[in-house]
Amino acid sequence: MSEIYEKLSTAILEGDADKTPKLVNRGLKQGLTPKEVLDNGLIVGMDEVGVRFKRGDMFVPEVLMSADAMAAGMLILRPLLVESGAELLGKIVMGTVKGDLHDIGKNLVSMMCEGAGFEIVNLGFNVEPDVFINAIKEHQPAIVGMSAMLTTTMRAMGHTIKAIEEAGLRDTVKVFVGGAPVDKEFADTIGADGYGSNAPGGAELAKQLVGAA
Amino acid sequence: MPADMAEQVTFMDYGLHRVPSKLTWAVQDAIDAVEHPSLIVLGYGLCGNGLKGINARQHTLLIPRTDDCIAILLGSYKKYIQEFDTTPGTYYLTKGWLEAGSNPLQEYEEIKEKYGEKDATWIMDQQYQHYERLVFVTHNQEDLEAYRPQAQEVAEYCQRWGYRYEEVLGSDIYVRRLIEVAMAIDKTDSDFVVIPPNGEVTQDLFMR
Numbered sequence: 001m002s003e004i005y006e007k008l009s010t011a012i013l014e015g016d017a018d019k020t021p022k023l024v025n026r027g028l029k030q031g032l033t034p035k036e037v038l039d040n041g042l043i044v045g046m047d048e049v050g051v052r053f054k055r056g057d058m059f060v061p062e063v064l065m066s067a068d069a070m071a072a073g074m075l076i077l078r079p080l081l082v083e084s085g086a087e088l089l090g091k092i093v094m095g096t097v098k099g100d101l102h103d104i105g106k107n108l109v110s111m112m113c114e115g116a117g118f119e120i121v122n123l124g125f126n127v128e129p130d131v132f133i134n135a136i137k138e139h140q141p142a143i144v145g146m147s148a149m150l151t152t153t154m155r156a157m158g159h160t161i162k163a164i165e166e167a168g169l170r171d172t173v174k175v176f177v178g179g180a181p182v183d184k185e186f187a188d189t190i191g192a193d194g195y196g197s198n199a200p201g202g203a204e205l206a207k208q209l210v211g212a213a
Numbered sequence: 214m215p216a217d218m219a220e221q222v223t224f225m226d227y228g229l230h231r232v233p234s235k236l237t238w239a240v241q242d243a244i245d246a247v248e249h250p251s252l253i254v255l256g257y258g259l260c261g262n263g264l265k266g267i268n269a270r271q272h273t274l275l276i277p278r279t280d281d282c283i284a285i286l287l288g289s290y291k292k293y294i295q296e297f298d299t300t301p302g303t304y305y306l307t308k309g310w311l312e313a314g315s316n317p318l319q320e321y322e323e324i325k326e327k328y329g330e331k332d333a334t335w336i337m338d339q340q341y342q343h344y345e346r347l348v349f350v351t352h353n354q355e356d357l358e359a360y361r362p363q364a365q366e367v368a369e370y371c372q373r374w375g376y377r378y379e380e381v382l383g384s385d386i387y388v389r390r391l392i393e394v395a396m397a398i399d400k401t402d403s404d405f406v407v408i409p410p411n412g413e414v415t416q417d418l419f420m421r
């Protein structure tokens with residue numbers, strides 16, 4: 001049992017998008033539930049990716065390939081998770097703020113939140129406050145997630161929260177933020193409900209925000 | 214720059230930018246290596262918090278109050294913000310980055326060696342496909358002309374994502390002011406951050 005988990009997390013770490021789906025299928029055939037495959041295989045691998053990148057032992061190309069492998073695994077698991085009636089924790093509207101085109105970290109967080117049981121509405125990058133607001137109206141998410149990778153653009157997070165407030169929607173959602181230049185202190189200053197420093201932490205935080213952790 | 218000042222310049226490895234935390238340690242080490250209490254000029258902006266947490270020790274630090282070096286090249290923080298507003302999908306090229314090989318073309322060559330052509334192409338597309346403009350910015354006309362062929366080579370490569378290529382003649386006013394202030398610290402203004410002895414660099418000093 002643990003052997004397949006280890007192989008899966010290794011395939012994610014190595015960014016092997018061919019092997020990962022095969023291993024996912026093998027695990028399922030061995031009788032593991034989709035959730036077990038996800039939690040003990042894919043997510044364990046992605047956790048380690050985050051740790052190694054922070055340490056400078058892994059670089060952006062490898063992170064991209066790991067994310068791709070994870071996505072390939074999710075492609076099989078997603079419909080099965082829905083089918084198995086794994087509880088849906090709610091929707092998260094996620095985007096990189098105005099002016100900023102960095103989207104790798106935001107996509108990783110989205111994937112981990114999806115793994116944790118959320119439905120993700122991914123607004124992409126360079127997302128204007130108005131676009132966040134319209135998405136809140138349309139999708140009625142439990143949470144709004146914002147990412148910024150430039151100190152130049154992290155101010156836009158504050159502007160976006162203000163705009164959500166002015167639109168009268170602030171009480172309908174929780175807001176969490178992240179990105180390399182962002183820290184807890186800054187998140188507090190702009191009135192966010194939470195700050196996550198990495199993808200697994202982000203998913204954990206999202207669960208807390210909806211009272212599921 | 215006066216000659217006695219030029220003699221005391223330490224150049225740091227450009228690659229440090231890819232891992233801001235390594236930048237912090239490297240700059241701190243360089244500061245710690247200065248024996249006598251001095252005024253140390255850091256030729257960096259906040260750089261993705263690369264300078265955050267740095268301690269002045271027995272020295273005084275003088276730092277341009279910008280997010281990164283692009284504002285320094287453009288001549289002012291305001292100009293940079295304007296560019297962000299009008300065309301966020303801009304990728305900047307500078308003389309320094311061309312020399313250090315930090316540009317999309319060079320990056321492609323490097324990762325092609327490591328991952329092979331197919332994966333390298335995919336990695337590049339993942340990172341760069343959403344941008345629309347490549348801007349080569351320099352302080353002065355000579356650099357613009359000297360490095361234009363190199364910049365244009367990069368521009369040609371970036372054609373694969375449909376980037377348009379533009380040249381911007383920035384200004385060296387920011388650097389000249391930095392040297393001026395370094396020689397007379399009381400001339401400092403809101404474009405600079407001064408960290409007194411034992412003080413620490415924090416992010417909010419750069420926010421405006």
Ligand code: B12
Nearest residue numbers: 101102103105147150151178179180196198199202261305
């Ligand atoms: C890859 C990269 C790029 C790629 C982006 C590719 C893409 N599609 O995203 C390219 C090469 C295109 C690029 C462009 C630029 N970049 Co860049 N880039 C980086 C780099 C090296 C890594 C970022 C990254 O992807 N990390 C990997 C992911 C996994 O980590 P992450 O993003 O931090 O995300 C994690 C956490 O932060 C957190 N998280 C992130 N978002 C969220 C959201 C929520 C809700 C939560 C809970 C958590 C969370 O979880 C994630 C997963 O663990 C950083 C340096 C660095 N090491 O951080 C510079 C860096 C961010 N870039 C920088 C700069 C200057 C630029 C350019 C302006 C450069 C130029 N020449 O024009 C342009 C920006 C243009 C623009 N308008 O956006 C600077 C920023 C300085 C500043 N002003 O603050 C940095 C810090 C490099 C440096 N030291 O100079 N960049």
